[in-house]
Amino acid sequence: MRSYTKSIALYEKSRKHMAGGVSSNIRYASVPVPLFFARGEGARLYDVDGNVHIDYVLGNGPAILGHAPKKVVDAVAASLVEGQVFAAQHPREAELAERLSRLLPGAEVVRFATSGTEAVLMAMRLARAFTNRSKILKFEGHYHGWSDQAFISTKPSLNEAGPADAPVPVAGSPGMPPSVLDDVVVCGWNDLDLLEQALERHRGEVAGVIMEPVMVNGGAIPPLPGYLEGVRDLCRKHGALFICDEVITGFRVALGGAQAKYGVTADLVIYAKAVAAGFPLALVAGRRDVMDTLLDKGVMHGGTYNGNVQSMAAALAALDILEADNGAIYRGMEACGQRLMEGLTLLGAKHGLAMLVQGMPAIFQTFFTSAAAPRNYRDSMATDRDAMLSFHAALQEEGVRVQQGGRWFLSTAHDKPVIDETLAAADRAMAKMVRH
Incomplete structure (x- = not known):
């Protein structure tokens, strides 16, 4: 022992x-x-x-x-003498953003954050502002961080979850205000009929449909053939944004994430974890017209440590390794x-x-x-x-x-x-x- x-x-x-x-x-x-x-x-x-x-x-x-990993550690060590946070921009941010826009499907522009939970909140706020709708549809068993707005029906007991064809939103933690459940629609995953029924029940109310493109947190369950394409098409039909949470799958299942692997492009995509090979970094990437609401509509997003020097250095070094010799x-x-x-x-x-x-x-x-x-x-x-x-x-x-x-x-x-x-x-x- x-x-x-x-x-x-x-x-x-x-x-x-x-x-x-x-x-x-x-x-x-x-x-x-x-x-x-x-x-x-x-x-x-x-x-x-x-x-x-x-x-x-x-x-x-x-x-x-x-x-x-030595190359990443060396890059971060070299960056330490340059400082850590400036409350301003620095060249590595622009370099990394340009590189990510080239590598990631549909990433016309990006915005950096520090954690996946923060980036999820940014994506949901963008969807609501862009569509002028309030509800977010998410799926049972999918994890999108621990915030009040997202930690819903992540691991509900089946006696709380309600019927499979119309699940009841279940708060994931004590201390969450009951009011957050009013803005979330919960659906069973990997079933297009269930999704269409849910969107019809809430016609004109759903700002965005968020999912893990592979249900990693619920058991590394892949999407059924045609499912992701069907979700994208239903989102377009109902005027909702398709939001992929690639916090885990991004830079892990392929250099371009699950979107590249399955050939489906979402409107907004959330990345974190592997992008900086262990250093804290997250981002939202996606359509320019949606991301521009940060400026055009004054959608608030901030963060003292966003784009910090060390995380930028780590991500650039990691991408050098991941991109080498065509992946x-x-x-x-x-x-x-x-x-x-x-x-x-x-x-x-x-x-x-x-x-x-x-x-x-x-x-x-x-x-x-x-x-x-x-x-x-x-x-x-x-x-x-x-x-x-x-x-x-x-x-x-x-x-x-x-x-x-x-x-x-x-x-x-x-x-x-x-x-x-x-x-x-x-x-x-x-x-x-x-x-x-």
């Missing part, structure tokens, strides 16, 4: 001066306590007790190049991710476990279910969560770190030897599950 004595002691100490002992509620999800890490390098994290973890959490997605690094990462997905599937069969591996090579989900692959949030809720928690605990004991819910992120540092080491650890972990 691994020892976590120092992490336990540090957690008890931190609880005295930090609310809950953590800086994000999501970080509670570690056993035996939220773990403390001393450093990260490549595909591995090193905790304060000396345990080494092959890391498939990767900061919940940002570390696309692994931990502490060759993605082909290598996808090959390794496919090897891992197929290997886990074979191991599940070997040990007689009803395990399903679903998603894309750069981000996928392990489910425990004998049913068909989930197509939406309610399908994913029917899988065996207890088995997933057991697998998570067994993997951690074997030196592999994944999210408790079963989501795996890959980086370019997860090469073939790391994948083979992971599969050997997963083999041992599954054997333990079967024994116990």
